[in-house]
Amino acid sequence: MVLRRIRLILPVQLEGMGRHEHCRVHATKVSLPGSDTYEYVRPLIFGEPADLPDGIYALTFDGRSIPSQHLNEGWVIRGAHGSSA
Numbered sequence: 001m002v003l004r005r006i007r008l009i010l011p012v013q014l015e016g017m018g019r020h021e022h023c024r025v026h027a028t029k030v031s032l033p034g035s036d037t038y039e040y041v042r043p044l045i046f047g048e049p050a051d052l053p054d055g056i057y058a059l060t061f062d063g064r065s066i067p068s069q070h071l072n073e074g075w076v077i078r079g080a081h082g083s084s085a
Contacts, residue, residue, distance in 0.1 A: 004031040016057035023047040025061055045075045
């Protein structure tokens with residue numbers, strides 16, 4: 001049983017605060033041993049609009065929606081294993 005890690009850049013959608021924006025995320029895709037299941041860890045959001053207001057957003061990529069908070073020009077990822085700033 002081998003734990004596999006792949007670093008990816010994925011297109012994402014941000015929805016919240018009356019906005020629907022597209023940007024990208026750096027994340028590590030980690031396969032779980034003995035299954036076809038995987039998780040994304042240490043997501044780092046980038047390329048979002050400079051005028052994005054602070055608030056709660058749904059970060060959607062690869063069929064997953066993760067609650068996230070934009071705060072003081074950085075991000076707190078609520079539903080993943082990691083955060084970005």
